[in-house]
Amino acid sequence: MEQVKCECGHVNPHGTVFCESCGKPLEEQGEKSLLDMRYEGSARRSQTYKRTIVDQIWAFFSSVKVGVALIVITLIASVIGTIFPQEMYIPPNVNPADYYEEQYGWAGKLYYELGFNNLYGSWWYILLIALIGVSLVICSLDRVVPLYRALKRQGVKRHPHFLERQRLFGVSRISDMDQAVALLKERLAKQRYRVREEDGHLLAEKGRFSRWGPYVNHVGLIIFLIGAMLRSVPGMYIDEVMWVREGETKEIPGTNGQYFLKSEKFIFDTYKKGEDNEVFNAAIDRVGDGMIAENYQTNVVLYKRVGPTVAGAKPELEKVKEYPIRVNEPLKFDHYALYQVDFRLNEPKTMSFQLTDKQSGKTLGTVAIDLYDPKETYNLGNGYRVELLSYFPDFEFDEDGNPSTKSRVPNNPAFVFKMYAPDRPEGEVSFVAIQQTLEPFGDNKYKMAFAELETRNVSGLTVRRDFTLWILGVGGAIFMFGLVQGMYWNHRRIWVQRVNGELWIAAHTNKNWFGLKKELHRLLDGTGLTMPADRLEERKQAGQGGQAHGTA
């Protein structure tokens, strides 16, 4: 590799702008503009090599311009995704193609056709994020290595050209140089600078670690993105829904049959006037008494399977714990979490009928039908018996006008009974649905009179296991750490140097010049030394010539 040797003797990598050690500008740019201190003039790969394809790709992704462009494109895409609801937020049993057009007209149709209904999961959105990730890695590597090198090798003694091209720079002529330098050194140390001295020159530095802040936060971001990507790896991430009825014990999906859950009770509460804090009355009045939800809760018992899984056999269960699952208080066990997310109130469980003599109204016995597990025959004794010929849990007439069932959930149960009695040995057929009874073969003597409906509540729970969470947590923590490191501290340097019998003071910071100037004021207060001038400001004022400020 080509190298450049500076007159101070230090050997710099090819591409260095000013000497790593003494700061002498290696390519004099003619006039005395201020030095660009951003990366300490270090040789960045992206700025130095532009020949091969790899070089060019590297240069492309390490450009902040490209990075910002990617960020802005992602931003605009994200805005578009909020114009209409994403598909996951539209009602579940509609056809999205129709839904968008129905709800939002031609704009909705276009939105759907462009695939914006699933924008955040689209390949190009994910690609954008991935490109930001690549850009983050490359741009960080491109800068952090040379920056580290340059900061590590910087010499105390700096070339005069380096000093006079700093933004804060001043020259003092004083008689007792040694005393002034000694005083400054003491004051600098008091302001918690790390001071290095060489041949009577000073380099005071503090907050260098803040220079690593951006790189630390970028690393955190990359870890976070990797974590987010890992969730598509099988096994890292489980997301299941389970519905469990009061009194029911069910296998928890996603646990490979290892865990079972029993729901003891589902509780739904609302805020009511008189029961809750009085200050809520006005709000309750506005929305309506009993309209604001207070609690959704499922009291559950968690069981673990003991012994091996035998197909068909009833699992042997061991109780692990009881827990009330509430919103914001999921049940956690063995990396799983169970959340309260949904519910159905008053789902029919058993329906009871009384076999009744239509004429006398006499009751001859009660039949209680478990709507999930009906029996074929119900024997009432004394020669009375009811057979269940057909059962439609969710009754409807199909296209041909025949009775059928929409689902296995007893939303609208209907039955065909055959009633036997001592005086009706052949039996009588009756079709019974909610609010209606049909007697297809003529008038019956007996009927099945509805007695009662027993209901229970159903809890909708979400089962999660997410092995990526800790990665995201680590990434997020590193990101925050790096942000604070880079933003709440700054890297300040003050050079104090004797040049031709004068004392030159120059200062640089990567942020917060106001703070640095304040610090310099305190440092030089009462010393008789000249306060370094802000040459950027001077230049601006000179360029301005008294008229209004132009575009910056």
Next chain:
Amino acid sequence: MVQLSSTLLYISFVLYLIGTFLFGGAIRDKRKEQQGKDRWSQFGIAVTIIGFLAQVGYFVTRWIAAGHAPVSNLFEFTTFFGMMLVGAFIIVYFIYRLSVLGLFALPIALLIIAYASMFPREISPLIPALQSDWLHIHVTTAAAGEAILAISFVAGLIYLIRVVDQSKPSKRTFWLEVVMFGLVTTLGFVIVSTAFGLSGYEAKFTWIDKNNQSSEVEYHMPALVGPHKGELAKESAGRLDPLVEMPAIINAKKLNTVIWSLMAGAVLYIALRLVLRKRIAAALQPLAKNVNLDLADEIGYRAVAIGFPVFTLGALIFAMIWAQIAWTRFWGWDPKEVWALITWLFYAAFLHLRLSKGWHGEKSAWLAVIGFAIIMFNLVAVNLVIAGLHSYAGT
């Protein structure tokens, strides 16, 4: 307790108003020698601090009364945001001692608090999803971050008012007037809401919603645009019949409020222009004429540098932790979440542009204005227009 709480809020509002005038006096006072050392500014900041303490009093008493931190509905959250804005201003004031910052920051805080007060102010009980300590942690940190970022808007605005050449119309004067119009319209909203509120205007409509269900809606402003197939209810006979009817997917009541606010804003704006005989920004220019531009730029950047991490922590990290607990997933692409991400991406772009392309000064000031617009959009429009999980039941 509730009474005390609202009195304290009222007191703080009045004090901020007085503070504004005191800072105004500081700008006018020709005798002042050093920045922030004059009497006017000293009184100004003292009154502001007392006002801030009064508002903290409002916050604490309301918390005690409700049993939960008052950040659970739009009124409470927005008021809190205003309070944080004043808090951030106080801190920045003690670093930079720039009186003109108070002259602009306080009116903006006043506008925000007044705006907040137009929403239902009663203390509401917490629905299950909000019953979590993370409500307090997430919302307060996010609001604090947004408030600090808003200071960069204040500094940017001052920068632009000073720097934009008002001698002839240009794109810059136009956009600056757009910003002014936005502020005036907020005031317009407050004025019309208060006026119709005081007059007790009510008009009930029955209308057909997008699921073909008949429902009712009550307007508190005369209906310029009416709901889908809306009919005035009997008890509202004689109220204004809507001039235009909206399709079912548009919330006509909110749109009606927006139209009224825009009209009031336009009237106010035109009146101001007629009285001032120049652009509003031009009229404000003298107030900013002594501002050190580099200092204003520095403050704007500092505010972003300090606010960005706070915002990240509150609006993204704490938000994700809570979402994981309450909604089973840390991220769900809900509009409010997406807009927090958009805000975050925007300020990330801001920081990178400043670092690498050297977007300082005026460009940076414009960016700060846009950033604030995004924050306000998230606060106002996303809550009221794009309904999602987060939408506080705004009316």
